[in-house]
Amino acid sequence: MISSRTLDEELCVTVKTPHQDLHSQRGPVTGDRPARAANPVIKVEDLAWLEFEKPDLDAAERFAHDFGFTTAEHTPLELVLRGTRQGAPCVLVRQGSASRYVGATFRAADRGDLDRLAHATGAAVKERATAGGGHVVSLTDPSGIPVSVVAGVEELPALPRQPTQVFNFGNEVRRINATQRLPREPAKVERLGHVVLETPRFGRALDWYLEHLGLIVSDFLYFPGQRERGPTMAFIRCDRGVTPADHHTLAMLLGPAPRYVHSAYQVADLDAIAMGGQFLKDRGHTRAWGIGRHIQGSQIFDYWRDPGGLMVEHFADGDLFDNTVEVGWAEMSASGLAQWGPPVTRDFLGANPSPRLVRDLVAALRDRDNEFDARRLLGLAKVASR
Numbered sequence: 001m002i003s004s005r006t007l008d009e010e011l012c013v014t015v016k017t018p019h020q021d022l023h024s025q026r027g028p029v030t031g032d033r034p035a036r037a038a039n040p041v042i043k044v045e046d047l048a049w050l051e052f053e054k055p056d057l058d059a060a061e062r063f064a065h066d067f068g069f070t071t072a073e074h075t076p077l078e079l080v081l082r083g084t085r086q087g088a089p090c091v092l093v094r095q096g097s098a099s100r101y102v103g104a105t106f107r108a109a110d111r112g113d114l115d116r117l118a119h120a121t122g123a124a125v126k127e128r129a130t131a132g133g134g135h136v137v138s139l140t141d142p143s144g145i146p147v148s149v150v151a152g153v154e155e156l157p158a159l160p161r162q163p164t165q166v167f168n169f170g171n172e173v174r175r176i177n178a179t180q181r182l183p184r185e186p187a188k189v190e191r192l193g194h195v196v197l198e199t200p201r202f203g204r205a206l207d208w209y210l211e212h213l214g215l216i217v218s219d220f221l222y223f224p225g226q227r228e229r230g231p232t233m234a235f236i237r238c239d240r241g242v243t244p245a246d247h248h249t250l251a252m253l254l255g256p257a258p259r260y261v262h263s264a265y266q267v268a269d270l271d272a273i274a275m276g277g278q279f280l281k282d283r284g285h286t287r288a289w290g291i292g293r294h295i296q297g298s299q300i301f302d303y304w305r306d307p308g309g310l311m312v313e314h315f316a317d318g319d320l321f322d323n324t325v326e327v328g329w330a331e332m333s334a335s336g337l338a339q340w341g342p343p344v345t346r347d348f349l350g351a352n353p354s355p356r357l358v359r360d361l362v363a364a365l366r367d368r369d370n371e372f373d374a375r376r377l378l379g380l381a382k383v384a385s386r
């Protein structure tokens with residue numbers, strides 16, 4: 001008998017998973033790319049910090065303060081930016097010739113994990129000579145992007161967090177004889193949430209993170225009409241066992257070149273995001289996309305461009321999953337990036353025509369040793385139009 005179901009439906013007959021309540025359309029099917037490694041080398045606990053280079057550290061600090069970071073240290077060669085939560089700094093900015101992303105540093109549970117990781121990769125465990133001490137293993141992922149893992153780094157003490165409002169909801173009245181008056185101020189960054197990277201070696205890089213750092217995939221997305229070719233984006237979280245972790249700490253997508261897409265920093269709530277956005281606008285900064293609420297991860301988001309053109313995100317109210325939640329699958333589309341909010345911008349999608357984009361596309365299509373081919377390019381074009 002001929003089935004009336006489409007190929008996608010045939011491929012996606014599956015058991016009910018928690019993702020069906022989380023706006024993901026479908027779960028995995030037999031033969032799909034694994035969402036977690038069976039026996040990873042280690043399981044990192046979280047993203048510790050990100051590193052960037054900037055030609056002007058004073059200008060970088062001015063934007064950072066408008067965005068809501070607090071300076072932990074500023075020397076002629078380095079700017080250390082932190083949030084209010086106890087822990088590691090969020091961002092290290094070094095003096096460099098151009099505005100660029102350098103790499104991510106994850107936090108391991110202890111020195112023993114660093115030894116295991118070093119042994120498995122042939123790298124060395126080195127003592128950190130910089131502030132906070134501890135030890136580090138420095139690696140490069142299959143995309144050629146630097147990744148470090150640290151342990152034993154001294155934590156920064158907590159700072160006062162931005163106060164949240166008392167709300168009245170219908171008959172639930174909690175605020176009487178008092179007004180809502182928010183100061184016009186930056187949204188105070190509490191902590192680093194995630195980084196998003198693009199790579200033409202998506203599958204290889206994904207496997208590397210799952211096998212070496214024990215990360216697990218929360219959601220896979222695939223290009224329209226290409227479900228059978230596997231995922232082209234993965235939202236990946238830390239496996240902390242029963243302790244909930246951010247829906248994604250790292251997200252990766254297939255694209256023509258290895259590049260930083262954006263990084264995200266948690267702030268208190270929607271009011272903080274909206275007033276913080278007003279503040280950034282007043283200071284003449286450029287919004288890339290927002291305010292809205294994502295589907296994968298559920299965060300309320302607002303995306304901005306720093307003066308060097310790098311994209312950074314304020315977010316609040318994201319999903320936290322323990323390691324029991326199985327992977328979700330959904331088609332990748334521009335309209336599927338948010339539950340509500342303004343239409344996604346070309347700037348956010350990285351679809352503004354530029355000589356760099358054309359160069360990257362030509363190079364990616366010529367390179368046979370990557371996963372970006374002509375059909376993938378057509379799939380990517382469909383994402384922007386849906």
Ligand SMILES: [Fe+2]
Binds near residue numbers: 194196262263264
């Ligand atoms: Fe994000």
